[in-house]
Amino acid sequence: MTVLVVGGGLSGLSTAMFMALHGAPPLLVERHPTTSLHPKARGQFPHVMEALRVAGVDEQVRSASTDGQFRITRAVSLNGPVLQEIMAESPDFSALSQAPWADVSQERMEPILADRARQLGADLRFGTELVSFEQHDRGVTAVIRNLETEEEETVEVDYMVAADGHRSPIRHALGIELIGRGVLGEGTGTLFEADLEQKQFLCYLLNPDLPGGAGVLVSTDVPGRYAVGVSNTDGPKDWVRIIRTATGIPDLEPKVLDLRHGSSQTRHGVAERFSDNRIFLVGDAARMMPPTGAFGGNTAIMDGFGIAWKLAMVTRGEAGPGLLASHDPERRPYSKILADQQFLLFTQRSRPDLANDPTLPEPVSPVSALFFGYRQLGGAVITEPGDPGDLLEDPERPTGRPGVRAPYVRLANGSTTDLLGRGFVLLTGNPAYQDTALPIEVHVIDEPEFFTRYGISPEGAALVRPDFVIAWRSVGAASPAELERAWRTVLDLRA
Structure with missing residues (x-):
């Protein structure tokens, strides 16, 4: 091995x-x-x-x-009162990917x-x-x-x-x-079985009747099975009472599963x-x-x-x-x-x-930038002259710069994403690149949106790594020697 x-x-x-x-x-x-x-x-x-x-x-x-919508709330208990409705449905990323949640x-x-x-x-x-x-x-x-x-x-x-x-x-x-803010809290939890009306949920609990005054209650993939945790690790826990408090059902008879109740940090x-x-x-x-x-x-x-x-x-x-x-x-x-x-x-x-900590970071907006707009800048990417080195961009207004995830473009049969993942791929509008002797899969695309989102002309090309990241691009036509030089540089291949 x-x-x-x-x-x-x-x-x-x-x-x-x-x-x-x-x-x-x-x-x-x-x-x-x-x-x-x-x-x-x-x-x-x-x-x-x-x-x-x-x-x-x-x-x-x-x-x-699991079937159905996953609901995320902040509440006193599962049955309320609800302090904040955090997410009732998943964000719509359909303009960036054909894949589901x-x-x-x-x-x-x-x-x-x-x-x-x-x-x-x-x-x-x-x-x-x-x-x-x-x-x-x-x-x-x-x-x-x-x-x-x-x-x-x-x-x-x-x-x-x-x-x-x-x-x-x-x-x-x-x-x-x-390196960071260190330990923010400790807790312990368990799994239990019960008949609850809400099926798929994650509930952050703020309740003074819980050990430590806070906890979490979440559904699992097993119907009727749930996980509960509290922000306190001192001494043994009366899990039945905790579960009743967390669910807001005072007469609930949960079955606490016989598992090791480990602490978490x-x-x-x-x-x-x-x-x-x-x-x-x-x-x-x-x-x-x-x-x-x-x-x-x-x-x-x-x-x-x-x-x-x-x-x-x-x-x-x-x-x-x-x-x-x-x-x-x-x-x-x-x-x-x-x-x-x-x-x-x-x-x-x-x-x-x-919430009033002055060192809190600003929220990334749009949130899709965290997953579709992050740029990976390192030795395996050839940045262009004048690149400012910014790490995030709005994926709905992509630049196609090296380091960014290859933008999603719908094609007559599928999308650009369907072409990626198993090896290095060259996306281009120029058929001349098909003659390359390099072990690169070449796909010729004739879609105006492709050239716009990748920031290249019909004569240009984008070299995409197996992890969907653009390693190099040529806005206009590039010679075979330029393509080979880029390929060898990305892979640290000596002449």
Whole structure:
């Protein structure tokens, strides 16, 4: 195996699945015996569904998605009074993507990712922990242990991906600090079964009768099963009383499930660096955000989507090692933006006492810019002269500049998005590019909207990476030598 992925959550399983999709199946180890038994993160944005479509699991995710509208409120209890109606329906991103929204929890999503990763050849070993690791000039030497048999094995890999969660022993061992606002609160929770009238919801609770005065109540993918949490970890909890208070049903007889009632920590912080020589951080190992906004789980999947093709191309000898140096400058600034936006939502939904904090970030508007208008600027993008280096743009008024996500354009048969995801693609109106000897898929498009949204003439072209990011463009005609030079620069291929 050329890559070891440590952690079998959303980010680790996504990395394994997309690496295998690109022909470089990794070894993944996860200390827990199975995928998550808790709902945790839920909901998939359209840009994530596009990535899942590339992997061939989008229809499965849609089938697993709960029916009906997911309602988000801030209230004293589920039965009211409602203090704020946060979201009654999902934002309309149909002008930016043909993909739908989905509403699948982590409990159901992880098995879908794991099954597909295995189908594509990834070696997934649950009930297996990382004991130790050491980096050297040729790669990483890691010792892993089967927790059932206690047998240890030493594996030699080229690279390692730290997807080992918010506590991330790997991050700590590397001496990488989280930079941010730190711990915002602690809590504990449980799952229960009951017959509630509201089926699909997320309710942020502000109620002095709850331990700590605040909590959360959320539906799961299992009908009649719900999760409740409170912002207090002191002593044992009377869960029946808490559930009655949270639901606003004083005579409710819930069945509290016999699960370990673990504590959780709400924290804001982004790793000071996302890589250390041959080790790369993804998911909660790379960033901690309050669970308000559904950015965490979605970004974890997109971390895997973004790093997998790079690892695959480098380990297959199709790109130079410098390609991997782009992981930090491309994902860390984005993570800072997302973490700050989730902190802002956290103050609005759960901590109104922080609403007047002068250091609060301004809300990103339009919100679609966070998912369709972010620019990834690093070594794997060739920016143009005079580029101001701004990280966000309005995706409904796209520029087509290198670093931005390739704009969505409807075509006679589908859309530009349908053409992307499996390798490098050149989008152009000029048939002459079809003669390129480079391993690039060329699509000739004759749509006026395409030229407008990509900022090129009919003679120009846009080179798009497997993660939908524009790596280079030529506004007008470019010579074969210019295209090859751009291609080699992006992939860190020496002459």
